[in-house]
Amino acid sequence: DAKTTQPTSMDCAEGRAANLPCNHSTISGNEYVYWYRQIHSQGPQYIIHGLKNNETNEMASLIITEDRKSSTLILPHATLRDTAVYYCIVRVAGGGSQGNLIFGKGTKLSVKP
Amino acid sequence: NAGVTQTPKFRILKIGQSMTLQCAQDMNHNYMYWYRQDPGMGLKLIYYSVGAGITDKGEVPNGYNVSRSTTEDFPLRLELAAPSQTSVYFCASSIPPRPYEQYFGPGTRLTVT
Numbered sequence: 001d002a003k004t005t006q007p008t009s010m011d012c013a014e015g016r017a018a019n020l021p022c023n024h025s026t027i028s029g030n031e032y033v034y035w036y037r038q039i040h041s042q043g044p045q046y047i048i049h050g051l052k053n054n055e056t057n058e059m060a061s062l063i064i065t066e067d068r069k070s071s072t073l074i075l076p077h078a079t080l081r082d083t084a085v086y087y088c089i090v091r092v093a094g095g096g097s098q099g100n101l102i103f104g105k106g107t108k109l110s111v112k113p
Numbered sequence: 114n115a116g117v118t119q120t121p122k123f124r125i126l127k128i129g130q131s132m133t134l135q136c137a138q139d140m141n142h143n144y145m146y147w148y149r150q151d152p153g154m155g156l157k158l159i160y161y162s163v164g165a166g167i168t169d170k171g172e173v174p175n176g177y178n179v180s181r182s183t184t185e186d187f188p189l190r191l192e193l194a195a196p197s198q199t200s201v202y203f204c205a206s207s208i209p210p211r212p213y214e215q216y217f218g219p220g221t222r223l224t225v226t
Contacts (some may be wrong), residue, residue, distance in 0.1 A: 034213050043117075043203050043217030044156065087155065091213050098163055099144050099212025100171055103155030 004088045009108040012082075018075040020107050022088030025069040032093045033064060035073045037084040038106070044087065047073065078111045085109070114139050117218035119204050125224045126194040134189040134221050136204030144207045145187040146215065147171075147179065149200040156203060162187055194225045 005023040012018040024033065034049040048055055048062045050071070055062045061074040075082050087106040120135045138145065143164050148156040148171075158171030162181040176198055178190040187206075191198060201222050205215040 032213070041220070043205070043220055044215075045217070046214045049213065089213075093213060098161065098169075099146065099207050099215060100158050100161060101146075101148075101156070101213060101215065102172075103148075103157070105153075105155055 004090055004104060006086075006088055006104065006107045008105070009110070011110050011112055012075075012078045014080060014111055014113050015077055018078040018082065018109055018111065020073040020075075020086050020088075020109065021070065022073070023070045024088070024090045027068050027090055028092075030092050031090045033062065033071050034089040034091060034101070035060070035062065036087045036089065036101075036103075037082075038087070039081075039084040044103075047086075049093075078109075080111050080113065083109060083111045116140065117204055117206055117216050119202075119218040119221050121221060122219070123222045125226065126191075128194060128196065128225060130194050131190070131192050132194070134191070134202055134204075134223075136187045136189065136218060137185050138187075138204075138206040138216070139185065140206060140208070140216065141184060142206035142208045142216070143184065144209065144212050144215075145181065146205040146207075147177070147187070147189045148203045148205065149173065149198075150203065150220075151200050159189065159202075191223075196225050199223060199225045 035047040036044045038044045064071045085106040146161040147159040160179040204218040207215040
């Protein structure tokens with residue numbers, strides 16, 4: 001499984017876009033990029049995932065570089081409630097996958113007023 | 114839907130005691146998981162189940178046991194509690210073909226003294 005590297009912490013001003021980077025330079029062709037977040041003392045929450053195309057949902061956008069070696073999670077208008085630890089996870093999806101997620105230490109995002 | 118529920122929320126055990134952490138989901142998900150999270154760290158998979166009667170070990174299974182007699186419930190048993198098992202325990206569920214889009218419960222905070 002590909003290893004991911006994320007900054008330990010980041011700050012963002014409320015109302016501005018938060019751009020969270022993730023490096024996964026050893027990713028293989030059948031591995032997806034998943035993003036989760038964990039608000040203090042709560043269970044993790046699934047945000048978004050992608051393979052090679054950019055993805056957008058109601059929570060965030062995911063931009064994956066053309067060589068797939070890195071990605072960026074974008075929260076377009078960060079609010080104080082987006083303060084959390086964000087995890088970038090790379091996993092092989094598809095038939096037979098049983099969903100064992102591997103969490104690193106993630107990026108602690110602090111949204112400031 | 115209540116989603117994934119866990120009981121109890123908090124528990125203090127003495128060394129050598131045993132207990133069962135309860136997890137239930139009402140989304141008819143086939144897959145269920147138990148993770149533990151130590152302070153300042155990411156989550157680690159303890160056990161998982163892909164359906165009633167089927168369980169398998171994750172990354173850190175020692176000191177724990179599980180059973181899955183119904184689709185809804187996935188209890189985690191701690192035998193002979195040790196201080197090293199002080200942690201926050203999260204249960205999660207998902208459904209194929211999207212096993213990595215997991216729904217997490219609120220967690221059980223366990224202290225062993």
